[in-house]
Amino acid sequence: MKKDYIFDLDEPAEALSVSPDHSMVVVAGRQIMKVYEILDGSFSEKYNLRTRTMNLNYSASDVAWSPVQDNIIATTSTNGSVVIWNLEKSSNKIEKVFIRHSRAATKVCFHNSDPNIVISGSKDAKINLYDLRENEPIRSFSTSGGSDSVRDVQFGLHPDHQDMFVVADDSGYVRFWEMRRTDRPVKQFPAHQGHVASVDLHPDPNNKNLLATGGGRDKFIRVWDWSKSSPEKPIYAVETSSPVARAYWRPLHTWHIASCSVINDFAINVWDIRRPFIPFASFEEHQDVVSDMAWCASDPTKFISTGKDSKLIQHSFDKAQRPLDFCNEVAVDISPFGEISFAGWLTKSM
Amino acid sequence: MRGEGEELTRAESGNAKTAVQVNEAHFIIVSSSSSSSSSSSSSPPSFAVMTESQVSRECDYDHSMPQDEFFEELDDGGGSEVLPDVWQPLDELLSLHPKYHAVFKSAIDQLFYGNGPLPMTERHYIALMAANRHACSYLMDLHRREFDRLGGDADWLNGLTAAPSKIVSLDAINRVLGHQPWSITVEQLKALTKCSAPDNWSLTELVQGVVILSTTHALCSFVFGCGNINPSELTPQEMEAPMLRRSPRSSEESPTGEVEELMKRMAALRDVTNGLDCTDEEKARHFFDMNRESSAIRPEQNGDKKSGRSPPRPGAQFTKDLSFTYVDFAQRPDASSAPTLKIHDFSWEDQGYSCVDELYQVISEHLDRKFHLTQELTYYTMGKHTDVDTSKYRTAVWMYIQSLYGIRHDDYDYAEVNLMLTRPMKTFIKTICCYPERVTDSLRASVMVDFKLSEKVHVILMILEARLQAELLYFLRTVVRLNNSASVAS
Numbered sequence A: 001m002k003k004d005y006i007f008d009l010d011e012p013a014e015a016l017s018v019s020p021d022h023s024m025v026v027v028a029g030r031q032i033m034k035v036y037e038i039l040d041g042s043f044s045e046k047y048n049l050r051t052r053t054m055n056l057n058y059s060a061s062d063v064a065w066s067p068v069q070d071n072i073i074a075t076t077s078t079n080g081s082v083v084i085w086n087l088e089k090s091s092n093k094i095e096k097v098f099i100r101h102s103r104a105a106t107k108v109c110f111h112n113s114d115p116n117i118v119i120s121g122s123k124d125a126k127i128n129l130y131d132l133r134e135n136e137p138i139r140s141f142s143t144s145g146g147s148d149s150v151r152d153v154q155f156g157l158h159p160d161h162q163d164m165f166v167v168a169d170d171s172g173y174v175r176f177w178e179m180r181r182t183d184r185p186v187k188q189f190p191a192h193q194g195h196v197a198s199v200d201l202h203p204d205p206n207n208k209n210l211l212a213t214g215g216g217r218d219k220f221i222r223v224w225d226w227s228k229s230s231p232e233k234p235i236y237a238v239e240t241s242s243p244v245a246r247a248y249w250r251p252l253h254t255w256h257i258a259s260c261s262v263i264n265d266f267a268i269n270v271w272d273i274r275r276p277f278i279p280f281a282s283f284e285e286h287q288d289v290v291s292d293m294a295w296c297a298s299d300p301t302k303f304i305s306t307g308k309d310s311k312l313i314q315h316s317f318d319k320a321q322r323p324l325d326f327c328n329e330v331a332v333d334i335s336p337f338g339e340i341s342f343a344g345w346l347t348k349s350m
Numbered sequence B: 001m002r003g004e005g006e007e008l009t010r011a012e013s014g015n016a017k018t019a020v021q022v023n024e025a026h027f028i029i030v031s032s033s034s035s036s037s038s039s040s041s042s043s044p045p046s047f048a049v050m051t052e053s054q055v056s057r058e059c060d061y062d063h064s065m066p067q068d069e070f071f072e073e074l075d076d077g078g079g080s081e082v083l084p085d086v087w088q089p090l091d092e093l094l095s096l097h098p099k100y101h102a103v104f105k106s107a108i109d110q111l112f113y114g115n116g117p118l119p120m121t122e123r124h125y126i127a128l129m130a131a132n133r134h135a136c137s138y139l140m141d142l143h144r145r146e147f148d149r150l151g152g153d154a155d156w157l158n159g160l161t162a163a164p165s166k167i168v169s170l171d172a173i174n175r176v177l178g179h180q181p182w183s184i185t186v187e188q189l190k191a192l193t194k195c196s197a198p199d200n201w202s203l204t205e206l207v208q209g210v211v212i213l214s215t216t217h218a219l220c221s222f223v224f225g226c227g228n229i230n231p232s233e234l235t236p237q238e239m240e241a242p243m244l245r246r247s248p249r250s251s252e253e254s255p256t257g258e259v260e261e262l263m264k265r266m267a268a269l270r271d272v273t274n275g276l277d278c279t280d281e282e283k284a285r286h287f288f289d290m291n292r293e294s295s296a297i298r299p300e301q302n303g304d305k306k307s308g309r310s311p312p313r314p315g316a317q318f319t320k321d322l323s324f325t326y327v328d329f330a331q332r333p334d335a336s337s338a339p340t341l342k343i344h345d346f347s348w349e350d351q352g353y354s355c356v357d358e359l360y361q362v363i364s365e366h367l368d369r370k371f372h373l374t375q376e377l378t379y380y381t382m383g384k385h386t387d388v389d390t391s392k393y394r395t396a397v398w399m400y401i402q403s404l405y406g407i408r409h410d411d412y413d414y415a416e417v418n419l420m421l422t423r424p425m426k427t428f429i430k431t432i433c434c435y436p437e438r439v440t441d442s443l444r445a446s447v448m449v450d451f452k453l454s455e456k457v458h459v460i461l462m463i464l465e466a467r468l469q470a471e472l473l474y475f476l477r478t479v480v481r482l483n484n485s486a487s488v489a490s
Helices: B002-012 B035-039 B052-064 B067-075 B085-094 B098-113 B120-133 B137-149 B154-158 B171-179 B186-193 B203-226 B258-271 B280-295 B348-359 B361-376 B391-404 B415-420 B423-434 B441-446 B453-489
Strands: A005-008 A015-018 A024-028 A033-039 A042-048 A062-065 A072-076 A082-086 A094-098 A105-110 A117-122 A127-131 A139-141 A150-155 A164-169 A173-178 A187-190 A196-201 A210-215 A220-225 A236-239 A244-249 A256-261 A268-272 A281-283 A290-295 A302-307 A311-316 A331-334 A340-343 B017-021 B026-031 B048-051
Touching (some): A015 A290, A015 A302, A072 A105, A082 A117, A105 A150, A164 A196, A173 A196, A196 A244, A220 A244, A220 A256, A244 A290, A256 A290, B085 B098, B085 B137, B085 B453, B098 B203, B098 B361, B120 B137, B120 B203, B137 B154, B203 B423, B203 B453, B258 B391, B280 B391, B348 B361, B361 B453, B391 B453, B423 B453
Parallel strands (some): A015 A062
Antiparallel strands (some): A005 A311, A024 A033, A062 A072, A105 A117, A117 A127, A127 A139, A164 A173, A173 A187, A220 A236, A244 A256, A256 A268, A268 A281, A290 A302, A302 A311, A331 A340, B017 B026, B026 B048
């Protein structure tokens, strides 16, 4: 049996992102920013981007690889900056720095077809939209009077949604913005008690109206059909054992979602949301909380994860824990009159 | 009427609330449990005739309460709780900030009188130990009396030597959290939680114990900051003159220009669009500069002995080693083992809240509301001026306090603290935070001269909450580490 490959980064990581062709992964954290080539069962370091230590632009809180250009990476920093890196530059690989958030920047995301468009979210409650050919953000989005830190942003994935993005913030609302309309969100609805920690649009074009959200405090993963004018109830909900940090759809598996936790639980759980009480598969190699993960798009039995334990791990489903295998699926009871009731799978031999 | 009366008698024998149909249009509601005993002898029991719709509303009430109404009730922060009289002197000052007051009352009510793993008497005893760290006679008296009132073992009040060893073992954490919270270690928590029964603390008990300790430490800061909140032996007249109100400047005197200067500086700060021209190296330098400068601030060693009536300081009955005090974070002896706490690695909003929520759920929402409200609270006034955006000033106060405990925010330029807070103000804040028992009347009078009373209380409330949060952050981070080490070992 193939083993999961555990690689030591020496420094805790906050986020990772894979290149468009899934040949490389960038890992970022306060003390680390490195690009590794993904090999079968190992990683090989390609670039160390953290060439200076006193400048927080070299310490990232989030990282995103351009989905269309394999040499462009964006990071956010706790000082409020958004940094664009170009791996093809010879020495200092910083292409551009935008410092237009007044508080820590939390999340960055590329447009899925236009290589020049990037958005970033921040604790200052704003979302900035950048054109990489300009030196200033071209637009800024915020709800009126809003003071809620932005936790997650994601651009629409499918052709008719690409100019729209979805935002998770501390208010507990999920908001959909249209890239050209800064006056107000085109749609918003309450999704969680406390804040919304993460959003993920379904990658499958047949289910493009599904959105998975993770609640940071209420310990729920919820799935919404956001095409409705105002979705009142989630179509599925999973209650987890600890606050959810991130929730991601599993490619090519319509009903699978992977999640990791903010504290206490170091496992990555993959849920079949139609069976919300027990994880479909669990991965328990990490020794501290998992901060981020990325699926291998071509082979959904594989994914990469990183965490506060300074590990970078290649996971494979043949190494997963299967909690369902340990469940008793048969129940028997006897009534006061001696009748026996039985619930379970009936086989022909019985 | 006669007929109705007969119906009534039958109804009385039923349950507490029974509806009896008299005719098609009316129902009778009888509340037999409360009204019948008082009124049965003199007059017939009172009853109300209600229309059908009223009845259905009344009867349906319990189970059909709409869910959002239920949440609203949770959300408004309660505040209807009435705390025992001993808390009243605090009530009076806090009532200047009704919103905060409501949240504060429900938090105190939950912490000391609500559900929780620790017996109520022990909660007050722990608070007594915490108040002893700062020799705060008002709070010591309060908790001594509550301990007594709730039926605590009077023997314990003779001092720690008479208390059970489990309680005594909390003294080490009381000391560290109160003065040098950054130096709390996983080993200390292990010593408390992993020893043999009956001295061991469950994590749930420990979290409640520590929330009590740190709340009380922070309340000591509030009490000394406001001044003259005294033990209940004082006469009402004496109680009625809290220090703050006896501002040495009368209102006719021309203002010092303190407020105007602050407003000018706040406006200037907003104009340079949030200090964007400042590099990270400079920001880091500002943080350390400010820390160093703050180390130079030395509060007076002993209280205001000359200024007349200084209440006698209680001894160290309920805590050991009173010589253990705050040291400047920049000069801490264990600098390598206790680096600055980066708020982006461990914040109340994310890890802190969830950690408390896991172990002592009923208090997490109260604490969260208190922190959130204190940071957001503003009336857009400063002294005589209205419509002032005070956010820069409030942020500076909060950041300065947390920096005293080595908590650093990457996205804040600490040079702003120096612009917003004068040296006397920093001395005041640092004294109130770290050595509240050493505050003097003259120090209190030297700062915030033109501020309104409510504004002074507001600033002191921020000191309270920022200090509480700092202590909790260090403690909770250590709890998480303890949990992590346990689950990795298993």
